Amino acid sequence: MTRNRNFAAGEAGRIDPPLRLALAGAAVIVLLQAVPAAAPWLEYRRASIGAEPWRLLTGHLVHLNWTHALVNAGAWLALAHLFGSTLDARRQAVVLVLGALGTAVALATLDPSIAWYRGASGALHALFFAGAGAALREAVRSDRAAATWIAAALLAGGAIKLALEFPQAGQTPHAAWLGAPVVPQAHLAGAAIGAALGLRFGRRRERRAISG
Numbered sequence: 001m002t003r004n005r006n007f008a009a010g011e012a013g014r015i016d017p018p019l020r021l022a023l024a025g026a027a028v029i030v031l032l033q034a035v036p037a038a039a040p041w042l043e044y045r046r047a048s049i050g051a052e053p054w055r056l057l058t059g060h061l062v063h064l065n066w067t068h069a070l071v072n073a074g075a076w077l078a079l080a081h082l083f084g085s086t087l088d089a090r091r092q093a094v095v096l097v098l099g100a101l102g103t104a105v106a107l108a109t110l111d112p113s114i115a116w117y118r119g120a121s122g123a124l125h126a127l128f129f130a131g132a133g134a135a136l137r138e139a140v141r142s143d144r145a146a147a148t149w150i151a152a153a154l155l156a157g158g159a160i161k162l163a164l165e166f167p168q169a170g171q172t173p174h175a176a177w178l179g180a181p182v183v184p185q186a187h188l189a190g191a192a193i194g195a196a197l198g199l200r201f202g203r204r205r206e207r208r209a210i211s212g
Helices: 017-033 036-042 066-082 089-110 121-141 145-168 173-178 184-211
Strands: none
Touching: 017 036, 017 066, 017 089, 066 121, 066 173, 089 121, 089 184, 121 145, 121 184, 145 184
């Protein structure tokens, strides 16, 4: 997972496309947090998605409080930078949209007890697992041992985090300073979607490398 470009890209001072996407998304999260009256109209609400389907996506852009919003905005920027050389901006956008939609649909169909939800963590878990999965496949294909171990460690760490969240029903240590319990079901759904997309992207890169 080596970066071919720096954060500021050095070349004419331009920022990488994945980071531009993340900066725009982080700005939206912060702006929406500054307008608290918008959250009830945008949050995921299971009872309302039939008549208001936009909530399947917009629920991931509104948050419970400033800490929640800033943590997720920062995580988005960090993941965009970490996996920018593995997933370009278009693929990151695809992962985030499909991760958000898939998480919301999974909550609606598999866990109807969750009546409402706010936060980007489901989509961000999708981005993390997609980036790590694609990086692992690429590292194995190119026979880079160090990169393989790093990507595998990222995936293992993510899996351990998910496993630790479920027995506590979201009452994890960081839930206290977030001001609300996490929703491990959303994290798991996002992770599953992201892992599947990461493997698919990695397979396409392999095919292009072989044909090229």
